[in-house]
Amino acid sequence: MTAVVIERTRNNESALLVQPYPPGRQDGSLLEEFIELARSAGATVVGTIAARIERPSASHYIGSGKVEEVLAACEATGADVVLVNQTLSPVQERNLAKALNRRVVDRTGLILDIFAQRAVSHEGKLQVELAQLKHLSARLIRAHTGLDSQRGGSIGLRGPGETRLETDRRLLQKRREQLEMRLDKVEVQRNQMRRARMRNAIPRIALVGYTNAGKSTLFNALTGSGVYAADKLFATLDPTVRRMDSAAGALALSDTVGFVRDLPHDLVAAFRSTLSEARDADLLLHVVDAADELRDERIGQVDAVLTEIGAGEIPQILIFNKLDRIEGAQPRHDIPASGGSEPSTRVRERIWLSAVSGQGLELLRDAVGARFIDRQVTGELQLAPSQGRLRARLHALGAVREEAADEAGWRLKLEMPLATAERLATEPGGHLLQELLLVAPAAPTYNPDTH
Secondary structure, eight states, X not given: OOOOOOOOXXXXXXXXXXXXXXXXXXXXXXXXXXXXXXXXXXXXXXXXXXXXXXXXXXXXXXXXXXXXXXXXXXXXXXXXEEEESSOOOHHHHHHHHHHHTSEEEEHHHHHHHHHHHHOOXXXXXXXXXXXXXXXXXXXXXXXXXXXXXXXXXXXXXXXXXXXXXXXHHHHHHHHHHHHHHHHHHHHHHHHHHXXXXXXXXXXXXXXXXXXXXXXXXXHHHHHOOOOOOOSXXXXXXXOEEXXXXXXXEEEEEEEOOOBOTTOOHHHHHHTHHHHHHHHTOSEEEEEEETTOTTHHHHHHHHHHHHHHTTOTTSOEXXXXXXXXXXXXXXXXXXXXXXXXXXXXXXXXXXXXXXXXXXXXXXXXXXXXXXXXXXXXXXXXXXXXXXXXXXXXXXXXXXOEEEEEEETTEEEEXXXXXXXXXXXXXXXXXXXXXXXXXXTXXXXXOOOGGGO
């Protein structure tokens, strides 16, 4: 039985890039990002070809004339692999590889390859392998042809009567199930640690943002950690949680995987525990490369992923990082007229800083601390027997200080961070917390002149 091998882009492998675009909508930024992705995978870009696509070909995605052009470019440049900035169907990928006589890797496969190189922890490697298997399960290509591709019917080979391809698919499915079980166990452990932080009433903050915006550098600057940081896409994948000191006391700050436009859904699913650090946070620090000409577009793309994973309504502070790359720029704290973040209208505080030089870090610490200092929700809540799910959720969050059972259900004395209460109020049954929020302490008043 032949094993299925996951091929990866090798360092110094020469790559020809194909950038499809619809009529009249050629976007140079797409190709620039794709070039960075290819280099991050270790490939040497030897050429690029733009492909105008009115209607994708079912067999090759690009037209026959463009296939010939790509083949000629491959011969002229000596390209080892062709990278296509589009998610291809298994048939399209296979036909292109046959026509070009070279390996063909689509956008999803390239990002998976980068993740495979960057994963360090046991959990990260499991997540990447699971995403790869999901992507490759429909792309099995066998070198075996003829009679030996059929098991059963021959002396000494009689068996279940399945083809070798079916055998490999069955083995892949079994491996996927094993990985999912192991990741479930890891997620249980991570949830236990997360609940412990909740019980200790430690506010949770998550760094999110487009890849290479400087999240890990900012994380190190705020926590004094030594998390790996580099000027390249997807420099770090594994979630890391460290203590951050502020005027409100200790906070739990987590670094998360960077986002990118058209992030493969298999990766979003596989990295559910990593992304849950953002989904369960009380506050998101949305890090943006201030020197990026496309920063507004990047913000929208990150917001779209946050909405996809269920974190779209969590309060945000926009952090415009890499201020040192903008001549004459100075750190500042921009306060919206409402005095706080309003996710529904995307009105957010904005802090301009440089994680590398340290300029503006105190503005960020003050802003974060002001959101949590002395902002505890306390009060009593009566729950009916049918509201046991909300009761269990409150206990899991460590919000219950006293409890008494009576004929009407449970009488709870609660104490929790305001951000936690606001998040609970949006969950099923959470409307019961609205009365407590009405008497919650108001948000601190910011004075722009002091910043």
